[in-house]
Amino acid sequence: xxxxxxxxxxxxxxxxxxxxxxxxxxxxxxxxxxxxxxxxxxxxxxxxxxxxxxxxxxxxxxxxxxxxxxxxxxxxxxxxxxxxxxxxxxxxxxxxxxxxxxxxxx
Numbered sequence: 001x002x003x004x005x006x007x008x009x010x011x012x013x014x015x016x017x018x019x020x021x022x023x024x025x026x027x028x029x030x031x032x033x034x035x036x037x038x039x040x041x042x043x044x045x046x047x048x049x050x051x052x053x054x055x056x057x058x059x060x061x062x063x064x065x066x067x068x069x070x071x072x073x074x075x076x077x078x079x080x081x082x083x084x085x086x087x088x089x090x091x092x093x094x095x096x097x098x099x100x101x102x103x104x105x106x
Contacts, residue, residue, distance in 0.1 A: 022093045029087060032066065036090050040100045044074070051075055051098075058102060066104070073101045 021041050026033050039061055047054040055072040062070040066088075073080065076097045082089075088104035 020094075023090070024093060024099075025089070025091045027087050027089050032087075033090060035065065036062065036102055037092060040090075040092060040102065041094060044094050044098060044100065058100075062102065062104075069106050070102065070104050073099075075099060 021037050023033075023037065028036060036058075039058055043054040043057045047057065051074040055074045058072045058074075059070050062072075071082075076099065078099065080101060082101075082103055082105070084103040084105050090100075090102045092100050094100060
């Protein structure tokens with residue numbers, strides 16, 4: 001039983017160490033990337049237990065700021081293959097294992 005407590009403590013430490021946003025891939029211009037990343041972090045923190053609401057907030061905000069046709073996927077353990085407009089893709093991790101993929105296609 002002692003090992004289980006230690007394992008949970010190590011997992012909590014791991015998540016705390018990796019609570020910053022980690023960009024896995026992007027081709028966005030610097031200004032757009034920073035805004036999108038901050039928006040993703042804000043949405044994921046605000047709706048920590050509801051990924052659907054976080055994705056909706058990100059999509060609606062990106063549509064207003066950068067034009068329509070943005071798509072957002074938030075979750076753990078998913079794969080994807082997408083076609084997107086050049087300079088309009090952000091794939092990042094947040095809070096350890098939560099992934100966020102934001103892209104625009106027309």
